[in-house]
Amino acid sequence: MFNYFSLLLLLLFCFVYHSEIFPAGNPPISVRGQRGGSITLPCEFKACEISDISLNSLSENIPVCQTEECSERVLKLGNCDIFIKDLSFSDAGTYILHVYYHNEQAELERQTRTYQLHIHDEISVEIGKQLKLDILLPNADKVEHQTERSTGWMAVWSRSNAVWSDRLTNRDGNLIITKFAASDAGTYIVLDSEGELLITLTVKASGSDRKHKAPRLPDPGLWSLSMKLTVFFVIWGILVILLFPIMYLAARFFEPISAAFGYLN
CATH class of the missing domain: 2.60.40.10 (Immunoglobulins)
Incomplete structure (x- = not known):
C-alpha cells in the first residue's frame, strides 16, 4: 500500500512540475x-x-x-x-x-x-588537426552527425552509451577528435531528453590534402562559350575532312566533260 501511494505522489509531482514548465x-x-x-x-x-x-x-x-x-x-x-x-x-x-x-x-x-x-554555428577545421566540440551541455542527451554526402543521421554520443565511435573521446565534457578527417565534416546536432534541438554545428574541412573534395564546376557563362567554340570547330573540321573527297570526286566526274570541251575546241 505504501508503494502504491508513493507512486501516486511521484506521478502527481511530475504532473505539477511539467504543468509549471x-x-x-x-x-x-x-x-x-x-x-x-x-x-x-x-x-x-x-x-x-x-x-x-x-x-x-x-x-x-x-x-x-x-x-x-x-x-x-x-x-x-x-x-x-x-x-x-x-x-x-x-x-x-x-x-x-x-x-x-x-x-x-x-x-x-x-x-x-x-x-x-x-x-547554431559554423566552423572550419584543417585536416589532421584536433577538433574540440564543446557541445556536451548538462541537458544534452544525444549528439548526432550527418556527413556532407549523407542524408541520414548517425549517433556519435549519448548520455547512456557515451561515445559510439573509437575515433571520439569524451574529455572534460567535450567531444574530441584527435586527427580530423574529411569524413568528420558535416553537421552535428545536440538533442535533449525530449528530442528538442539544442545545438546545430556545421563543420567544414580545410587543407590541401582534403579527400573527397567536390569538383569545382566551371562558370556557366564560360562553359556555354566553350561549348559553342567546340561545336563550331568540330563542324568546320568535319566540313574540311569531307571537302577533299568531294572535290576529288567532282574533279573525276567533270574530267571527261572538260576533255570533251577541249576536243571540240
Missing part, C-alpha cells in the same frame, strides 16, 4: 540564435502594471537587468522582452519567463512564457 495552451516558443550573436525572447504581454519579471532555465534562476542602459548580458527590453547577447552553446535550452502584474482590481497575477532556445 509547459502550461496548458502555452506551448514553447522556438527561438534560434547564432553563437556570439544575440536574440530576443519575445514576451508579447501588453499589461502596463507589470510589477516584476523573473527568468529561469530548468536548473537556475537567471538575473535580468531591468534597464536597457545596463551592461549585463541579459536585460529587459520594453515591457517584458528579454534580450540575451554574446550567445554561447551553454545558453541553449528551455527558459521560463514569469511576468507578475496587477489586474484591474489591483490583485497580483502571473503570466508565464516558455521558450526553447536553439544555438
Whole structure:
C-alpha cells in the first residue's frame, strides 16, 4: 500500500512540475540564435502594471537587468522582452519567463512564457588537426552527425552509451577528435531528453590534402562559350575532312566533260 501511494505522489509531482514548465495552451516558443550573436525572447504581454519579471532555465534562476542602459548580458527590453547577447552553446535550452502584474482590481497575477532556445554555428577545421566540440551541455542527451554526402543521421554520443565511435573521446565534457578527417565534416546536432534541438554545428574541412573534395564546376557563362567554340570547330573540321573527297570526286566526274570541251575546241 505504501508503494502504491508513493507512486501516486511521484506521478502527481511530475504532473505539477511539467504543468509549471509547459502550461496548458502555452506551448514553447522556438527561438534560434547564432553563437556570439544575440536574440530576443519575445514576451508579447501588453499589461502596463507589470510589477516584476523573473527568468529561469530548468536548473537556475537567471538575473535580468531591468534597464536597457545596463551592461549585463541579459536585460529587459520594453515591457517584458528579454534580450540575451554574446550567445554561447551553454545558453541553449528551455527558459521560463514569469511576468507578475496587477489586474484591474489591483490583485497580483502571473503570466508565464516558455521558450526553447536553439544555438547554431559554423566552423572550419584543417585536416589532421584536433577538433574540440564543446557541445556536451548538462541537458544534452544525444549528439548526432550527418556527413556532407549523407542524408541520414548517425549517433556519435549519448548520455547512456557515451561515445559510439573509437575515433571520439569524451574529455572534460567535450567531444574530441584527435586527427580530423574529411569524413568528420558535416553537421552535428545536440538533442535533449525530449528530442528538442539544442545545438546545430556545421563543420567544414580545410587543407590541401582534403579527400573527397567536390569538383569545382566551371562558370556557366564560360562553359556555354566553350561549348559553342567546340561545336563550331568540330563542324568546320568535319566540313574540311569531307571537302577533299568531294572535290576529288567532282574533279573525276567533270574530267571527261572538260576533255570533251577541249576536243571540240
